[in-house]
Amino acid sequence: MTDISRDVDQQKYNQALEKFVSSVNGNTAFDGDFQGNIKPYQINQRMLALNVLRNNFPTVEKILGESVFTSLAQVYGKYYPSTWWDVNIFGDQFAEFLASQINSAKADAYNWALIAEIAQLEYAFIDRYYYPGHDSTPEVLIEFSHFDYEAQQLIKENHPNLVITYNCLDRFQSTANGEKFHSSHWSVDSSQKSKLKIFSASVFRQNFQVVSAFSCSTANL
Amino acid sequence: MSSIDSFAGKQCSLGVEYMGAGLGLRFPHIYEILSQKPKINWLEIHICNFINGGLNQQLLYELSEHYPLSFHGVSLNLGGPEPIDVAYLQRLKQLTNELQPKLVSEHACFTSFDGRSYHDLLPVPYTQKSVEHFCRRIEQVQETIGRPILIENLSRYVQYSENEFSEAEFLSQLCQRTGCGLLLDLTNAYVxxxxxxISIDAFIDALPHQFIKEIHLAGFSTHDEWLIDTHSAEIPQEIWNLLELYLDRYHNVSVLIERDNNIPSFQELYNECCHAQSILDKYPS
Known part of the structure; x- marks a missing residue:
């Protein structure tokens, strides 16, 4: 077989796949090129964005309600399709997408800035859980600046996978004993008691439980 | 060397041991398994969920200290036209070297096209070109990770008009030319x-059985009179019957229980795994 005929065959192969995904995406009719039923693939695509976003942003869904969340998830899935093989981390722009709803017809229906902040934190947990390059240590720490205390409380009440504990006293005790904390563990801006400067999520393998420890100011204890 | 000689030579290189019945590991059960360490012959994990690092990978290392593992992939995009993701492949190699899974498997499908990931197992046409395309990429994977992989048959809802072969002929050629093994999903064939x-009898008869090193069993759902391979229900009796029919003729194949949706308690899946082992025990090894 010559190189040219190989190229032609490869083109035909690619075109066959292209026709298939075009049908899945609803861009072209499912016609005589195929036999069978394209709907299961189309339904999978519609449900994919919703299911993954629902898994990754449970607090956001709780606040918005199923109907609004579903609509937003489907719009997000259409305009921000997944481009990486790891489905677990789908939704990296969901917080920005939610923040932009301030320009939508529902601008006044929700506090979009707060919801976007919650989405940012929920995604930080996903990112930390799956993202490459993190050390294989028993404890995982997340840095998170400018995090709203109200958002923190909403996650504490609604997120099904995080057990949130306040460990300020331990932190202060250690400081009093002269131990130096790494800045990624602990920082409080006393001038803004409602704001956390650093979010610390600790995951302890030996407890077989995901534990997230929010650092907080004394005013929040 | 004739194709038959080549076929035989490739067969020897597979070297996969029989492991009995195993269980597909799912997130809700990880901590229960780690804390109680139930007797399970082996665990199959969706390697894509663990390959990146983070806490999830720490848990995988811990599991590997207690159970033999099988790495099952859904993201290599073997049928896709874009180059295989080298970073993914390198991480697969690293984890394979470090954790020494008993099996590494993937699907005869494509999952990504033109920069978009579909996160679905999409079918390809079965043509001479697709055989060559798959063979080249399977060889790339096998050379990188340093061992043969298993390729799984798909549940499909669509057939291409371009098809030149049956799926069984297509899979057979992959085995003959690359030395890869087969993962026979009986539920997919049934669906x-x-x-x-597509006659399941004809499909199974046409497969090269010496290359089949694992069987998958799962439940399915029904939508508009179509069976959908959702892995969302317990394994129905007709699938258990198929397993018995298969084992009547062919022995020493490890069997895996899969559930990906409507995930029940660990105990329920464990019971299915034990049932599979009891069937395997009826046949001589």
């Missing part, structure tokens, strides 16, 4: 029989 009229 294809009911939906597309």
């Amino acid at each position: 294809n029989d009911k939906n597309l009229g």
